[in-house]
Amino acid sequence: MGRGDLTNGQWARLEPLLPAGKKPGRPQTWTRRQLIDGIRWRTRAGAPWRxxxxxxGPWDRAYDLFRxxxxxxTWKQIFVQLQAEADAKGLITWDVSVDSTIARAHQHAPGARKKGPSRRSLLAASTPSPTTTAWGARGAG
Structure with a gap:
C-alpha cells in the first residue's frame, strides 16, 4: 500500500457508495480499489495518465473508470453523499466570509475608471484628415 492509498477504514466507508458492477462473469484483474487509488495518485501528483x-493497474483502465x-x-454523487453525512454529524462548518477588498473588477471591466484621455479622443487625434495621405500630398491617387 502506497503512502496516499486508501486505508482499510476509508475503503470500507467508500465501497458501499460505489455503483454495482453490471457485467457478471470473469472476475476483474484489477480491483476497483487499485484503480481508484491510481486515480487518486494521478490527481494528487498532477502527472500524465501514462x-x-x-x-x-494499467493507466488506460484507471482513465476509463475516471471518465x-x-x-x-458518479463522482459527484459520492461527494454529495459524503458531504451530507459529514454535515449531519456536524463535521462541516458553513461559515462564509467575503472581504470586499479582494473582490475587485478587472481593469478592462465595464465601468472601470479611466486614466488619462479617453480612447475615442486618442483615435480621433491619430486619424489623418480625409484630404491628406500618409505622405502629406493632397488627393494623390
Whole structure:
C-alpha cells in the first residue's frame, strides 16, 4: 500500500457508495480499489495518465473508470453523499466570509475608471484628415 492509498477504514466507508458492477462473469484483474487509488495518485501528483504506477493497474483502465464515472455523475454523487453525512454529524462548518477588498473588477471591466484621455479622443487625434495621405500630398491617387 502506497503512502496516499486508501486505508482499510476509508475503503470500507467508500465501497458501499460505489455503483454495482453490471457485467457478471470473469472476475476483474484489477480491483476497483487499485484503480481508484491510481486515480487518486494521478490527481494528487498532477502527472500524465501514462505515468500512473503499474501497481494501480494499467493507466488506460484507471482513465476509463475516471471518465466513465465523471460523465455519469458518479463522482459527484459520492461527494454529495459524503458531504451530507459529514454535515449531519456536524463535521462541516458553513461559515462564509467575503472581504470586499479582494473582490475587485478587472481593469478592462465595464465601468472601470479611466486614466488619462479617453480612447475615442486618442483615435480621433491619430486619424489623418480625409484630404491628406500618409505622405502629406493632397488627393494623390
Amino acid at each position: 505515468d500512473v504506477p503499474e501497481r494501480y 466513465r464515472w465523471q460523465r455519469d455523475g
